Amino acid sequence: MLYRTKLFSAPRLLLRECARFMSESSEAAAVPERKYIPRRSLMYVPGNDERKINKIPQLVASGADCICLDCEDGVAINKKEEARNSIRKILDEQSLDFGKSECTVRINGVGSGFEQIDMETILSGPNLPSSVHLPKVENLDHLEWFAAELNSVIASNAAQKIGLILFIETAEGLLNIKEICRRAQELSDDSFFVPEAIVFGSDDFAADIGATRTKLSTELFYARQAVVTAAKAFRMQAIDCVYIDYKDLEGLEKQSLEGAGFGFTGKQVIHPGQIGIVQQAFSPPEHRIQWATQLIKEFEEHQEAGAGAFVFRGQMIDMPTVKQAKNVLQLIAKDS
Known part of the structure; x- marks a missing residue:
């Protein structure tokens, strides 16, 4: 009717x-604008773990919206170089078929000591990831550095802008989230990125404020709502916390539906068995x-x-x- x-x-x-x-x-x-890219499930794959990299076709077959080749938390300090070089090789050779899944990369955060070499190595070639994840964004200086470095690294070979996925993982980042989102949009006008999503890093956040993690995640209620509110105010996606107990699929479904009810558009996953439940929870009714x-x-x-x-x-x-x-x-x- x-x-x-x-x-x-x-x-x-x-x-x-x-x-x-x-x-x-x-x-x-x-x-030309970037087409909307859904990120209902965001799956991490350590860039140095060949066994898990070889399972990417299975992740694609499982329907994962976004696959993140990781240089950060999923990689030990003495394996960072191996991870970034491996990711560059994957991008250069185009040997993996990501199908309908988005191929993205998470670099190390600003101030880690690895961020510059990560960007120079991973973003310097002709083939680029669809999006870059910038972890532990706490203030405007982090964004300013990233924008300047990105312009320097890919100015000569960028056919189009790439997506920027911001991570809020500390109390400082949460308090500055409105200014971070606004500045990201301003910087995108003269840079090679488009701010498209905010990820809530729950475990780092809990550690930062001294909270005890629980299955019900009541200790994160305020932070989750704040991330959703800021993301939606600036027309960005909001990606919810990881459900650590990957064997508890019932608990995963409950938290996923709760997150969708809060207004999140997707969720981080750490095990292939979580993908289907998360995809379904964040699909439109x-x-x-x-x-x-x-x-x-x-x-x-x-x-x-x-x-x-x-x-x-x-x-x-x-x-x-x-x-x-x-x-x-x-x-x-x-x-x-």
Whole structure:
């Protein structure tokens, strides 16, 4: 059943803003944009572990949205060089088929002593990962350094921008999260990255504040909500904490559904057996699919008629809402 829409009386400013959003969307169509990349499950693979690297095709077959070749927490200090060189080789040779899964890389954090050589090695070749994970972002200096270094490393070979996935893992990072998100968006205008997601590093965060980790994760309630709120305020994905007890699939499902209810768009996973449950928990339900399908249909009808702002199911629709609907439909297309 089609829902009739009519333009209700609204403040002129709101109408002008909605019309501006619609106009900007048509102008932006001429500029190539990164396609929305779902990250319902984010799976880590240590860059130095050949056995786990060889299992990447199985992760792809399991439906993992995002596979992260790791140089950071998953790699011992004396194996960092091996990990970064191995990742560079994987990118150069293109020997692994990531299929519909996103190929990403996590470097070591700013101040670790490994961050510069990680970027110079991994991001200097012709083949780049789809996205880079920047762990333990605590302040604007970390972002400033990353943006400058990225411009220096890939300026000559970047065909398009890469995604930036930020990690909030400390009390300082959480307190600065709004400024971090805003500055990331500002820096992206003149850099080779697009800030697309925030990951909540729960165990490092708990250690930083001296909290005791529990299965119910009540000690992380405030931090998880803060990460979701900031991410959504800046139109970014929010990726929830790891569920450490990988054998407890019932507990994993419960926490995954809780995270989806909080507003998270995905979850970190550490074992292949977790992927299916997490993917399902963060997939849109049928009523959300119907909402997105109908909204896009009516949006296109209004565009063809030359109309700007319109009302759908009692709500004024702007471009961010249209993008949300398109993201839902892209999830369906990816899974089909």
